[in-house]
Amino acid sequence: MDSHVLQDFQSELTCSICMNYFLEPVTIDCGHSSCRPCLFLCWEEAQTPMCCPECKEIVENSDFRTSIMLKKLASLARQATPPSDPRSGEQLCRTHGEKKWLFCEVDKSLLCSLCSDSPEHAVHSYSPVAWAAEEYREKLLKKMDPLWQMTQDMQDNLNEEINKCQSFVDYVVLRKNMIQVQYHMMHKFHVEEERFQLETLEREAQEIFQQLRDSEIRMAQHRERLKEMYRELTDMCHKPDMELLQEPRSCCITFLDMEKPKPVNPELSSLYITGILDMLNKFRVNSGTIQGWANCYMSLSHEDRNKIFGDDGGTKDPQTVESYVMWSADGFTSGRHYWEVDVGNTSNWILGVCKDFMTSDTFDSEKAFLLFSLKKNNHYRIFTNSPPLIQYVQKPEGRVGVFLDYDNEMLSFYDVYRCSLIYSFSLPFLTSPLNPFLFLGSP
Numbered sequence: 001m002d003s004h005v006l007q008d009f010q011s012e013l014t015c016s017i018c019m020n021y022f023l024e025p026v027t028i029d030c031g032h033s034s035c036r037p038c039l040f041l042c043w044e045e046a047q048t049p050m051c052c053p054e055c056k057e058i059v060e061n062s063d064f065r066t067s068i069m070l071k072k073l074a075s076l077a078r079q080a081t082p083p084s085d086p087r088s089g090e091q092l093c094r095t096h097g098e099k100k101w102l103f104c105e106v107d108k109s110l111l112c113s114l115c116s117d118s119p120e121h122a123v124h125s126y127s128p129v130a131w132a133a134e135e136y137r138e139k140l141l142k143k144m145d146p147l148w149q150m151t152q153d154m155q156d157n158l159n160e161e162i163n164k165c166q167s168f169v170d171y172v173v174l175r176k177n178m179i180q181v182q183y184h185m186m187h188k189f190h191v192e193e194e195r196f197q198l199e200t201l202e203r204e205a206q207e208i209f210q211q212l213r214d215s216e217i218r219m220a221q222h223r224e225r226l227k228e229m230y231r232e233l234t235d236m237c238h239k240p241d242m243e244l245l246q247e248p249r250s251c252c253i254t255f256l257d258m259e260k261p262k263p264v265n266p267e268l269s270s271l272y273i274t275g276i277l278d279m280l281n282k283f284r285v286n287s288g289t290i291q292g293w294a295n296c297y298m299s300l301s302h303e304d305r306n307k308i309f310g311d312d313g314g315t316k317d318p319q320t321v322e323s324y325v326m327w328s329a330d331g332f333t334s335g336r337h338y339w340e341v342d343v344g345n346t347s348n349w350i351l352g353v354c355k356d357f358m359t360s361d362t363f364d365s366e367k368a369f370l371l372f373s374l375k376k377n378n379h380y381r382i383f384t385n386s387p388p389l390i391q392y393v394q395k396p397e398g399r400v401g402v403f404l405d406y407d408n409e410m411l412s413f414y415d416v417y418r419c420s421l422i423y424s425f426s427l428p429f430l431t432s433p434l435n436p437f438l439f440l441g442s443p
Helices: 003-012 036-046 068-080 129-185 191-237 241-245 251-257 276-283 287-295 302-308
Strands: 025-027 033-035 102-104 109-111 126-128 324-327 336-344 349-355 368-376 379-384 389-391 398-405 410-415 420-426 434-440
Touching: 025 036, 025 068, 033 036, 036 129, 036 191, 068 129, 102 129, 126 129, 129 191, 129 241, 129 389, 129 420, 276 336, 276 398, 276 410, 336 349, 336 434, 349 398, 349 410, 368 420, 368 434, 379 420, 389 420
Parallel strands: none
Antiparallel strands: 025 033, 102 109, 102 126, 324 434, 336 398, 349 368, 349 434, 368 379, 379 389, 398 410, 410 420
16 A cells, blocks of 8 residues: 555544544544544543534534444554554564464463463463454443543532532521521520520531532542543553553552542531520410311422422322322411421421412412422432522421511521521511411321
């Protein structure tokens, strides 16, 4: 074959990034091809929109399939090309003086033809060095796909931890304001206790914030280790056949034994508020009113069930199923009102107040002020709406207290067992009745 034609042929099978024959070649929409590992690492390091390394055209879709034909041709070209590195040149057998061109699969050694016929290797399986090297490269490439996916998953976890860190900082500021408002509402009673709670919150917040930052660093370091291992495997694949086959194999399984960093679950202590239940019980709604809720049930619309819990339940008779909705037919238009709800062992529940409830046969969460409990993957999460906000406090056990101060436009939730505050709403511009609302899901 003409040397210029051969060079052109070899050039078409060469990655423009690593300048080696293709490994797992993929073709971009623009028509140019590169090694999949090289392309991923190139985009990862660039920190810019994905584009073709040759023509710089922006890449919209990164879900590439391996070009089987290019892969086979590159493999053949690699096997047919003589080694250019003197160190990886042909090795001669010291015993027979012949070229070692066979690779023993049993003891992982290089053999000449005469060595392969010796009694020591006669029953062993062996193959040409170039073929054995290609087979080993293929094994390495198969290990690299899950390794890269782990790297990307760790990036997602890292992003979540960074967002959680900022959310937690904002939440701590908000919670400080809630505690201050709560104590001012109690006529500045127990000033020393208020100071203690704020100091405790500040100390716990600093500790948890540091845990979040440490977790963020651990995840970033773990991701870098995964990426470095991926890069090492890529470099190993490009090594000459002789050097590749004699490399230690332990690095191929190291990443499987690496322990994945666990995310931090920030949770502040639910501190006891002296005398809070005694004060709230002065405004307790009579039990007859609460029992009257049993006359009112509602099925959540499919959209609202999915939005809140992803639940397909719903009925107009709570006695026949585990999940149901109840509300008070009589709304509050003034004054202060307190009631308690026993959530028991139920994992998923909603309670609070809603506006204009009887004017519609569907549930509108935008017209409600609610506290939610949701269990997902054996993890509890407490959050509120208007605006949506995660509550970084302990999950209440048993009874939850609800206190509505209509005149001062405040709604508060309390952990009755711990005598502590969960959350306080500000209810702006109240002009309509507020109806107590309760949803109890399955345990």
